[in-house]
Amino acid sequence: MRNFMFRNTLFRISMVLVLFLSACSVPQTPPVPPTETPEPSATPIPTQPPTATSVPVPSPRSFFTGEYRNLFKEYLGKSDAEVQEKLEAAFQHFFYGDDTTQRVYYPVGEDMAYIMDIGNNDVRTEGMSYGMMIAVQLDKKEEFDRLWKWTKTYMYQSEGPYRGYFAWHCTPEGKQLAANPASDGEEWFVMALLFAAGRWGNGEGIFNYQAQAQEILDTMLHKNEEDTGLATNMFDPQTYQVVFVPSGRSATFTDPSYHLPAYYELWARWAERDRDFWEKAVQASREFFPKAAHPETGLMPDYSHFDGTPVDDPEHSDFRFDAWRTLSNVAVDYAWFGADPWQVEQSTRVLKFLTREGVNAFANQYTLDGKPLSGDHSAGLVAMAAVAALATDRETGEPFVQALWDLRFPSGKWRYYDGMLTMLALLHVSGQFRIYPPGNLH
Numbered sequence: 549m550r551n552f553m554f555r556n557t558l559f560r561i562s563m564v565l566v567l568f569l570s571a572c573s574v575p576q577t578p579p580v581p582p583t584e585t586p587e588p589s590a591t592p593i594p595t596q597p598p599t600a601t602s603v604p605v606p607s608p609r610s611f612f613t614g615e616y617r618n619l620f621k622e623y624l625g626k627s628d629a630e631v632q633e634k635l636e637a638a639f640q641h642f643f644y645g646d647d648t649t650q651r652v653y654y655p656v657g658e659d660m661a662y663i664m665d666i667g668n669n670d671v672r673t674e675g676m677s678y679g680m681m682i683a684v685q686l687d688k689k690e691e692f693d694r695l696w697k698w699t700k701t702y703m704y705q706s707e708g709p710y711r712g713y714f715a716w717h718c719t720p721e722g723k724q725l726a727a728n729p730a731s732d733g734e735e736w737f738v739m740a741l742l743f744a745a746g747r748w749g750n751g752e753g754i755f756n757y758q759a760q761a762q763e764i765l766d767t768m769l770h771k772n773e774e775d776t777g778l779a780t781n782m783f784d785p786q787t788y789q790v791v792f793v794p795s796g797r798s799a800t801f802t803d804p805s806y807h808l809p810a811y812y813e814l815w816a817r818w819a820e821r822d823r824d825f826w827e828k829a830v831q832a833s834r835e836f837f838p839k840a841a842h843p844e845t846g847l848m849p850d851y852s853h854f855d856g857t858p859v860d861d862p863e864h865s866d867f868r869f870d871a872w873r874t875l876s877n878v879a880v881d882y883a884w885f886g887a888d889p890w891q892v893e894q895s896t897r898v899l900k901f902l903t904r905e906g907v908n909a910f911a912n913q914y915t916l917d918g919k920p921l922s923g924d925h926s927a928g929l930v931a932m933a934a935v936a937a938l939a940t941d942r943e944t945g946e947p948f949v950q951a952l953w954d955l956r957f958p959s960g961k962w963r964y965y966d967g968m969l970t971m972l973a974l975l976h977v978s979g980q981f982r983i984y985p986p987g988n989l990h
Contacts, residue, residue: 609886616979661694673733678968680740709776712767746984787854788832804848805873809833810881842916846898875932879939895939927966931973
């Protein structure tokens with residue numbers, strides 16, 4: 549990691565001078581200086597030709613400073629009490645609200661629980677890992693442990709070709725509906741477990757959170773060594789990119805919304821093994837995003853090849869439901885590490901596109917060049933757009949922060965995905981989605 553420090557430092561100095569000279573007439577909030585010398589693990593990449601206004605954006609570089617922007621307070625003037633009331637109301641809605649119209653969290657017996665995709669009547673690793681992340685961020689240890697025990701009891705593969713992975717969906721009774729994993733579930737499990745270790749400390753058995761996270765990381769990168777003929781590594785060993793599904797043809801392409809460079813940066817610092825690989829994964833994802841994003845709209849496809857070009861799939865070559873999360877993934881990496889100025893251009897680009905479509909009216913699906921594929925306006929995309937405000941200027945971002953604040957909590961049949969993304973966005977935009985280093989790791 550330190551091998552990159554000298555040239556990255558020179559690059560950062562030059563970028564600071566360029567931004568200062570170009571913005572001397574623009575009022576702006578100065579960035580908070582880091583409390584230690586940053587050591588980004590990846591070399592910043594050249595930006596695309598800018599199609600959006602480049603405005604210097606303050607970044608707390610939260611990993612280094614321990615400070616997180618609260619845009620509800622900063623932009624909307626909301627008090628700490630109002631923000632906490634909003635977060636608690638959202639948690640109560642999705643975890644303990646009405647059984648049939650609000651909640652997605654369902655306790656089982658004395659010590660387990662699941663998050664249900666109401667519309668599809670199943671339990672997914674995506675939702676279980678999101679639920680665990682929400683719980684650790686809100687200091688809800690009981691809910692976290694219940695979700696993790698259900699996951700380990702019913703979704704974990706203790707034998708067979710997928711040993712060490714998690715079945716991507718089950719019935720609410722725990723019957724596996726498919727043996728193969730979905731890569732995003734494992735990624736979020738690892739991050740939630742490491743944060744749990746940092747916030748609460750490690751317990752015994754499956755509640756030794758840090759050991760459990762490391763086991764998943766080991767499986768992600770060393771499945772090929774078992775040569776099962778079915779399951780593969782979760783990250784492509786040549787491109788260092790996360791695969792869509794670690795099996796067969798699905799392991800030959802990626803899902804842009806599964807790219808989580810901010811998480812890989814932490815694993816490159818915290819993992820017990822394979823830190824060199826995770827450093828390369830950070831760089832690979834930061835280099836991948838500009839290739840996958842449309843140069844005018846900023847939209848990315850659901851599925852793409854490792855070179856960023858869309859997979860030839862009529863259902864997933866456009867900007868659809870998975871791709872909503874790319875708005876958040878780019879912005880969070882900027883907010884936590886500030887490693888790549890392109891992330892500001894990208895966040896500005898995609899939010900300006902949505903502004904032209906109408907902040908309260910944009911569709912939930914588009915072709916990459918911006919033709920609407922639906923007439924629906926979805927809470928989940930509203931939420932992800934608000935997170936993107938962390939990496940753009942106030943004029944561009946504030947309307948989306950306001951839209952998230954005004955958003956009614958999703959309810960009814962399709963409340964699961966919209967609701968989980970809404971809850972995660974509320975945490976990010978309020979500055980309550982934080983990094984908790986396990987043990988003495990920083």
